[in-house]
Amino acid sequence: MPVAWNEDDPRDEAVLVRNLSQVLRELVQGSRLRQVPSVAMAQEWHRKIYEGIRLPVAYYAGEIRDSDPKFPELDGYEVQVGRHLGVPSAQVPSELANYEAALREAVAVLDNEIPIFRYPDDPDQFLSLLTLLAYAHGEWVRIHPFANGNGRTARLWANWCALRYNLPAFVRLKPMLDQYLSPRPRRSAS
Structure with a gap:
């Protein structure tokens, strides 16, 4: 039975935020x-997010749930969030291949419609972009690779899509970065 990883160690929060x-x-x-969007990008993001963090198994950072014998703890690693099951681990690689292909197709269309350094300039472009953000986030969560x-990785995907088309990174990451990045009040000199 795989070693479970359900929560982050609270002692790692500052490193996680950084x-x-x-x-x-x-x-x-x-x-x-x-x-070009790729699953490998997200795997690298995941490795960077969890660098220096206490993990139950070191290779949990950046490796997907599947049946790769190089990562035995992820073979048969099934997930559930509330009442919702993630994609079965044996199906994760094919689901990720479909995800990557769909993202590539969508950005190829939007790249032709929305030039670099320009905002979406009509409602249809904006709707297409929001649909892409929702898909990128929602499908990643559904697959739960x-x-x-x-x-966290799904929120990064949504922000990646927004930034690509000149919108701000508006999907908030957890833990909430703004509580750590906002200026601290200065103490009075008295």
Whole structure:
């Protein structure tokens, strides 16, 4: 039976926030490159998010649930969020291949409609972009490819899509980065 990973260790919160902040900065910096979306990108984000974090099994960071013998703890690792089951681990690779293909097709269309450095300039473009964000987030959560951290990765996908088309990264990451990144009140000199 695989070793469960259900929650982050609270002692790691500051490192987690720092890592998430760095990944988000990298997404902002790379947003104009219009990189082809790939599952490998998300795996790298996941590795960076969990760098220096206490994990039950080290390779849980960035590796997907499936039947790869190199990662035995992820073979048969099934997930459930509330009453909702994630995709069975044996189906995760094919679901991710479909996800990647759908994202690539969608961004190819939007890239032709929304030039670099331009905002969506009509309601249909904006609706298409919002649909892409919803798909990128929702499908990642449905597939639940990692042992944990799928919600964070799904929010990064949504922000990646927004940034690609000149919108701000408006999907809030958890833990909430703004509580750590906002300026602290200064103490009075008295």
